[in-house]
Amino acid sequence: MTALLRKSRDRLGRGFVLLPPFLWMFLFFLVPFLFVLKISFSEAIIASPPFAPLFEYDPDEGVVRAVLRFFNYGYLIDDDLYLRAYLNSLKVAAVSTVICLLIGYPMALAIARSPKARQPLLLVLIMLPFWTSLLIRVYAWIGILRQDGVVNNILMGLGVIDEPLVLLQTVFATYVGIVYAYLPFMILPLYAVLEKQDTSLLEAARDLGARPIVTFMSVTLPLSTTGIIAGSMLVFIPVVGEFVIPALLSGNSTLMIGKVLWTEFFSNRDWPVASAVAIVMLVVLLIPIMIFQNQQSKERN
């Protein structure tokens, strides 16, 4: 009897601990998501808010009628602009993730292997850019990349080029901006796993005949997969929906779904189509998140 009581009390305790995060997710993720989902099944009208209500009260029959309209989703399929934007966003996100990984891994490794006393300083340097608004930092890149900007001035000054290069409003500028902005999100989780790695494993590998590069490939790298996956997710997922950086640096060179969403929402004032775009994006992103989750639970077993 007392055991039963204790059990139910334990369950109550656990529920108490889990309640705040659940409440948080419910209020700030699920509820807005349901709103967006609802709007995506609606129709654009000239009104405020600019979409038709989903539920209509029919006074003649005395019932509430729900009208689900799927044509917004059909529209996404009909016009290949959306498909191209999705695919291009995924491509930009994938390429940016790989670049971030290639630059971030050596940096994370260098920090993790530097003297313990110096690591906090190096980490602060990685996070320092966050102290300034992203918008300002992206504007700074405009200053660096434009025709009479820093890069062109230096290259011309050195006589490497005669004509200023067109850097801004290019795919190149998009990648520079995205990699720059998201690099810390790659470095921090990588650092976290690399810093925890037992250095005696590396010594054991050397002792057993592995050269440093082989030690890296066979011990360091495989033991940091969780960090690689976490960092890649943290870069890939937000970059797919990224709006600010392409809006400021890419011009028309890069078609990304975030910009399409913006245009639908604010320029076309077509909330239902914009909502449908958002819902599809969410579904597309759920796939890598689920792969990640799966990997994590496998890791634990």
Added chain:
Amino acid sequence: MPASGPAFPVLGDTMEDAAQQADVKLGQPDFIQFKDVTKKFGDFTAVQNVSLDIREGEIFCLLGGSGSGKSTLLRMLAGFETITDGRIILDGEDVAGVPPERLPLNMMFQSYALFPHMSVERNVGYGLRRDGVPKAEIATRVAETLELVKLTDFAKRKPSQLSGGQRQRVALARCIVKKPKVLLLDEPLGALDKKLREETQQELLNIQRTLGLTFIIVTHDQEEAMTMADRIGVMNLGQIVQVGPPRELYEQPNSLFIADFVGALNRFDGVVTSQVGENAQVRVQNGMTLKILSPYEFNEGERVKVTARPEKLSVFPADSNEAPTARNALQGQVTFVGYMGDQTDYRVMLDGGVEVKITEQNHHMSTKIAIRTGDKVRVDWPARSTALYSA
């Protein structure tokens, strides 16, 4: 004998035969040479002027307290630490500047350092894959080695699915599969419980004999060093204090430090009252006089330390027969009796006010307790089992 210099205790009778027995299987006497090796970490000297020769095929134990520099010495030999000063020669080659992967030795780490993402099999095969051994040969050698350490049934498991003792054996297998000339073991049995540790000591000895490896074992457990080693080097504060076979260290310690570190000890402070030939008399606390046989001459009136190991002492009921004159016989009262099964530990407060420890082997089966706490007893030991050190 100058008053400040160390005095040496009497020579035992069978001291050399341990070394001679060991000699039979040993090869090249200067297989590994430490020549005046020093290691500094910044201002801190972790290893200081260590000179040491290790024979091929021997089991050498580095014994010392925590922080005495044992691991550091080993890590310099394995190529993981740079040598600040001096040279280390391994089989005729200077190890300085040779990366660890090219040294013909392997190290078993204190933490085992098993690769958590690889199965037992892959852990053991790791070194062979690095050496480019053909696949088929790797498979047979790994299987053989797992057989040797009795882990065949665990080949597919991950290290996290093994017990402490099994992990230890994987770590061992991973080293010996490479057939190195030298195996360095840093506290190989530290994480095991007493019973498992004793079993594993025997297994290690068997494997060492089968493969004819040179073992250098780091430990801070003097019993372990005694059981396993052909020779022991005792370290203190970064220096090697004494090197010798276990018996020599125990019976002929070259300093009070070693005498105290290796085994239990009774100590008395005293003053030499007379010495005729080897027969010295020392007055210790409260006017007790001890008879000591010492090959070294002391001045009359010199302050000395007297030591005697507990197992050299015997207790008798106070009213038993007198002891021969060559022995020390002191009266006292028993303060503690500890029955251990194989032996009994006594503590006796001597009438002179000094407490001594005595260990007696329980040779005969008996449930009768002959001597109890509070009994008046006579403590008795031969003059030749007592050592003298300048104070």
